[in-house]
Amino acid sequence: MSIINGWTVTNTSAYQNLSYKLLDPEIRQSSAIGAQVQLPPGMPILGDTTRSLFRNQVVVMRKQKGIDPTVLPKLAKVFDPHATDIHSAGERAVSNPKNILSAYKAGRIPRAPQVGIIGSGAFHDYEGLKEWEIVHLDHTSFHETPLDQQELDNGYTRPCRWHMDTAFYERLPGEVTILHSVLVPNLPDQKIKFSNGKEKQIAAGATAFFSGAHFALNTTVTYAPQAYEYIRQCKASEDGLTIPVFGREAPLEKLSEWSWDRVAEHPIVWRNPLNPDRPFLQVHGCCVYRLTTRDPSTGEITVIDDVAKVREVVYNLQRKIYAAENIYAHRWEEGDLVIFHNRGVMRSITGQLAQYQKEKNKKRLLWQCTMTSNVSPKPFREHEDVNDTGYVRV
Ligand SMILES: [Fe+2]
Numbered sequence: 001m002s003i004i005n006g007w008t009v010t011n012t013s014a015y016q017n018l019s020y021k022l023l024d025p026e027i028r029q030s031s032a033i034g035a036q037v038q039l040p041p042g043m044p045i046l047g048d049t050t051r052s053l054f055r056n057q058v059v060v061m062r063k064q065k066g067i068d069p070t071v072l073p074k075l076a077k078v079f080d081p082h083a084t085d086i087h088s089a090g091e092r093a094v095s096n097p098k099n100i101l102s103a104y105k106a107g108r109i110p111r112a113p114q115v116g117i118i119g120s121g122a123f124h125d126y127e128g129l130k131e132w133e134i135v136h137l138d139h140t141s142f143h144e145t146p147l148d149q150q151e152l153d154n155g156y157t158r159p160c161r162w163h164m165d166t167a168f169y170e171r172l173p174g175e176v177t178i179l180h181s182v183l184v185p186n187l188p189d190q191k192i193k194f195s196n197g198k199e200k201q202i203a204a205g206a207t208a209f210f211s212g213a214h215f216a217l218n219t220t221v222t223y224a225p226q227a228y229e230y231i232r233q234c235k236a237s238e239d240g241l242t243i244p245v246f247g248r249e250a251p252l253e254k255l256s257e258w259s260w261d262r263v264a265e266h267p268i269v270w271r272n273p274l275n276p277d278r279p280f281l282q283v284h285g286c287c288v289y290r291l292t293t294r295d296p297s298t299g300e301i302t303v304i305d306d307v308a309k310v311r312e313v314v315y316n317l318q319r320k321i322y323a324a325e326n327i328y329a330h331r332w333e334e335g336d337l338v339i340f341h342n343r344g345v346m347r348s349i350t351g352q353l354a355q356y357q358k359e360k361n362k363k364r365l366l367w368q369c370t371m372t373s374n375v376s377p378k379p380f381r382e383h384e385d386v387n388d389t390g391y392v393r394v
Contacts, residue, residue, distance in 0.1 A: 020052050023060070023328070033209050033328035033345060036060045049339075050079055053176070054274035057211055058328060058340040064180065065335030069112035069127070072178050072369035076114075079339065080175035082375040087114050088165050088174055089370075098229045098256060100142075101167075105135050106368075114371050119183065120205075120353040121363030136205065136353035136364065144235035144244055152352055157190040159208050159240035159348035161286060162318070166342075168223040168264040168287050171372035175273070177342045179207065183365035184332045190351060192324070195239070200324040203331035205351035205364060210326050211280065211344060216268040216317060217381045219293040223264040224307075226255040227287035234286070239322050240348050242285040242315040246308035263289075267379035268317075270343050279380040280344045281321075285314045318346075332366075342370065343377050 023034035035056040037049050053059045077083050087093075093108050093116060094101040107117040110128040120136035123129070139158040140146040147156050166173035187204035194200070202208070224230035233248040252258075268291075269279045288311060291304040304310050329350065330338060340347070356362035 020048065020059075022056065028328060029325040030323075031210060031326050031328040033057045033211055034060065034330075036062065051274060053079060053339055053341055054272055054344070057344045058209055058330070058338060060330070061337040061339075062333060063335045064337040065182070067180065067337070069109045069115045069367055072180065072367060073112065073114040073371060075337075075339070076174065076176050076178055076369050076371055080371070080373060082373045083174050083176075083371040084374055085114055086171070086372045087116065087370060088171060088177075088372045089116075089167055090171070094228075096229075096256065098232060098250075099226075100228050100232045103135065103137055103141065105133060107132050107134070109367070112369075114369055116368040116370075118366050118368050119364040120185075120357060121359075121365075122357075123363070123365070126365075134365075135357070136351065137349060138352050138354060139236070139238075139240060140352075142236050143238055143240070145238065155188065155190050156193060157202075157204075157350050157352050158192060158238060159350050161236060161240050162210075162322075162346045162348045163284050163286075164282055164342050164346060165370040166264070166372070168227040168284065169225065169258070170262045172264075172374065172376055174342050174371045174373045177340055177368065177370040179336075179338045179340075180367040180369075181332045181334055181336045181338075181365070182367065183363055184334045185353070185356060185362040185364050187353070187356070187362065192350065194322075194324050196323070198324045200327065200329070202329035202350060205349075205353050206329035206331055207338070207347060208327050208329045208350050209340065209345045209347045210321055210328075211346070216281065216293075217279065218295070219268045219291055220265055220379075221268050221283055221288055221310075221314070222290035222292070223266075223284070223287050224249075224289040225252060225258040225260070225263050227264070227284075227289075229255050230289075231286055236286060237315075239319070241318050241322060242311050246311070249307065266377050268314075269380040271378040271380045272341075272344060281317060282343060282346065282377065283314050283318070284346075285311060285318055288314050332364075 020037045035052045093106050109115045119134045122133045139160045165177045189201050190204050192200045234243045237244045268283050270282045272278050293302045
């Protein structure tokens with residue numbers, strides 16, 4: 001192994017001339033997220049990229065324009081041997097208006113149904129899709145008190161909703177998600193304001209990531225049945241982490257058909273497959289429903305099933321991490337292939353791209369490959385009387 005111009009070059013026979021480096025310190029700040037990988041032509045993506053992904057959670061490959069969409073599911077399976085060929089949101093794009101995920105009007109690529117099309121603008125005859133208008137969702141449709149027009153005009157944006165890619169119902173989250181940028185509009189940067197007065201300058205439409213830390217090792221979270229329908233009338237806090245006002249949740253009997261055995265239950269802190277000593281707080285603060293905690297010394301079990309209280313507890317864990325220096329905001333360049341650890345980072349859409357929806361040269365197009373897994377996230381800490389999803393045996 002040698003270091004040339006800041007790139008670590010591996011020269012074992014298996015990984016001849018593969019090189020990778022951490023993203024610049026001023027971009028990573030305190031996030032512990034982000035590395036760039038350069039592959040020599042014809043080299044398979046294997047060991048070192050996998051190590052780099054699970055160490056840095058987000059791996060960026062530049063200049064991959066022209067790749068075939070059918071490559072993305074194959075690439076995801078390099079990192080996730082348990083990935084199924086089913087998109088994490090289901091066989092078809094979500095179109096049920098009861099589910100808030102339908103608002104993206106996302107399409108699927110017919111020859112690669114595991115790959116969604118997201119972005120901004122109208123497209124014709126693209127990948128077998130005749131007419132397609134994609135909407136860039138932003139915080140204005142989801143936050144309780146969105147930015148006002150003057151703040152928007154001054155270039156401010158917010159993270160829309162922090163999440164990992166999973167439906168929280170019926171299907172398990174995949175280990176990785178891959179995003180690939182096909183078309184990136186050239187737009188001025190935007191800014192996010194934090195509650196301590198700090199501001200962070202990010203690219204318009206950056207995908208923002210943060211990673212969790214050492215909390216709540218003995219707690220299991222139960223997500224709301226049909227979680228994205230349950231919160232469809234709810235609005236988020238300005239940091240996109242939680243729902244501050246309780247009372248607009250859809251009544252359980254009004255949701256699409258559901259049963260408790262299909263409701264998602266996961267540990268709050270997940271185990272990293274290549275680094276079992278490093279805990280990851282992975283919890284979707286808007287979709288939570290119930291917390292079950294076991295005291296490891298006494299075995300005593302505490303259940304919090306007041307949804308407002310559950311949200312408050314989870315928010316108090318995550319709000320400490322939500323700070324300018326802990327966020328990696330990916331500045332998209334056309335051709336980027338970004339692989340990220342779906343079970344190791346929370347992420348959010350940012351940006352106010354919808355204002356350019358009708359402008360021909362300001363369209364955006366990304367491919368997104370996220371496949372449901374057939375293996376549950378493992379709890380960071382295992383106990384005899386906790387089952388393998390981290391759920392307490394009662
Ligand atoms: Fe996502």
